[in-house]
Amino acid sequence: MIDLRSDTVTKPSDEMRAAARDADVGDDVYGEDPTVNELEARAAELMGTEAALYVPTGTMGNQIAARVHTDRGQEVLVERESHVYKWELGGLAQHAALQVRTIDGGDRGIPTPEQVRDGYVEEDAHRPGTGLLTLENTHNSKGGVAIAPEEIDAAAEAAHDLGVPVHLDGARVCNAAVARDVPPARFAENVDSVMFCLSKGLGAPVGSMLAGNEDFIARARRTRKLLGGGMRQAGVIAGPGLLALDNVSRLADDHENARVLAEGVADADGLSVQPPETNIVLVNTEGTGLTADEFLAACEERDVLGTQFDTHVVRFCTHWDVNREDVETAAEAIRSAV
Numbered sequence: 001m002i003d004l005r006s007d008t009v010t011k012p013s014d015e016m017r018a019a020a021r022d023a024d025v026g027d028d029v030y031g032e033d034p035t036v037n038e039l040e041a042r043a044a045e046l047m048g049t050e051a052a053l054y055v056p057t058g059t060m061g062n063q064i065a066a067r068v069h070t071d072r073g074q075e076v077l078v079e080r081e082s083h084v085y086k087w088e089l090g091g092l093a094q095h096a097a098l099q100v101r102t103i104d105g106g107d108r109g110i111p112t113p114e115q116v117r118d119g120y121v122e123e124d125a126h127r128p129g130t131g132l133l134t135l136e137n138t139h140n141s142k143g144g145v146a147i148a149p150e151e152i153d154a155a156a157e158a159a160h161d162l163g164v165p166v167h168l169d170g171a172r173v174c175n176a177a178v179a180r181d182v183p184p185a186r187f188a189e190n191v192d193s194v195m196f197c198l199s200k201g202l203g204a205p206v207g208s209m210l211a212g213n214e215d216f217i218a219r220a221r222r223t224r225k226l227l228g229g230g231m232r233q234a235g236v237i238a239g240p241g242l243l244a245l246d247n248v249s250r251l252a253d254d255h256e257n258a259r260v261l262a263e264g265v266a267d268a269d270g271l272s273v274q275p276p277e278t279n280i281v282l283v284n285t286e287g288t289g290l291t292a293d294e295f296l297a298a299c300e301e302r303d304v305l306g307t308q309f310d311t312h313v314v315r316f317c318t319h320w321d322v323n324r325e326d327v328e329t330a331a332e333a334i335r336s337a338v
């Protein structure tokens with residue numbers, strides 16, 4: 001089976017398993033786990049921020065950020081297809097008591113400065129006020145598009161001019177960095193916090209990082225505890241996480257494999273394929289007469305797995321556990337599934 005459902009399906013390498021076994025550990029709730037402390041320091045360095053916090057999941061990282069940046073009852077500006085809005089169980093309402101205002105970020109899922117200004121609500125006797133803008137890079141639902149740093153800067157600047165802080169959901173920001181040929185820190189330069197996942201293309205079994213300034217991270221640490229995310233000898237999972245930080249440049253292989261996959265299925269009858277910028281390939285099945293579900297079932301019969309994104313949209317995602325030969329085989333299977 002060639003599993004292209006997500007880049008989260010990777011199994012830890014032998015090296016990562018050894019790092020888990022050998023990790024120097026302590027009680028991280030007391031700040032005494034040296035491996036976690038090292039991971040947080042290195043993540044902060046990678047993002048060019050003062051500090052970082054190890055969190056069990058990307059979702060928890062986003063939810064903590066939303067809660068720390070805002071006051072109860074404020075509005076949060078989100079892109080209408082963004083993960084934090086679409087795929088996190090309405091957590092913005094549940095954990096931070098926020099009202100969501102959506103922005104249509106178009107094909108690439110990035111709000112323009114104008115849209116940020118239009119979406120802003122000034123606090124008064126009747127209106128809650130805007131407490132946060134969230135951005136996403138790469139944008140998952142839009143097909144892993146790698147948004148340019150300048151576009152992130154522009155949206156963030158518009159928010160900052162209105163006194164609104166900005167959180168970047170950078171679950172795959174390292175993919176964006178590789179695709180745009182800039183250091184990951186470039187995307188964090190003009191935002192107030194950034195979350196990125198160790199457990200996706202970087203290959204760690206568990207964990208994400210939330211990065212920002214000292215004050216933000218101190219408050220995020222308390223909120224992590226509030227949400228039940230205070231961990232003890234977490235060095236056991238942070239050890240593999242440290243190795244994951246060395247895998248940023250490796251993401252280029254996933255991008256190349258996604259390109260090969262996309263080209264391999266582009267001429268399949270009725271399939272329309274979005275040229276990938278990173279490790280995500282979106283395929284529209286409408287022209288084949290098959291729904292996404294029917295198409296995926298046919299792929300599965302041929303030993304290839306993908307994810308349904310919409311009635312006629314399927315996502316295939318490349319990752320560390322599939323190589324060039326696998327994606328070539330997968331492309332052939334997908335063509336025959338049509």
Ligand SMILES: *Cc1c(COP(=O)(O)O)cnc(C)c1O
Nearest residue numbers: 057058059060083136140169171
């Ligand atoms: C995967 C993902 C998350 C959440 O990460 P989990 O570790 O699965 O909770 C958040 N945002 C985006 C854009 C993602 O792709």
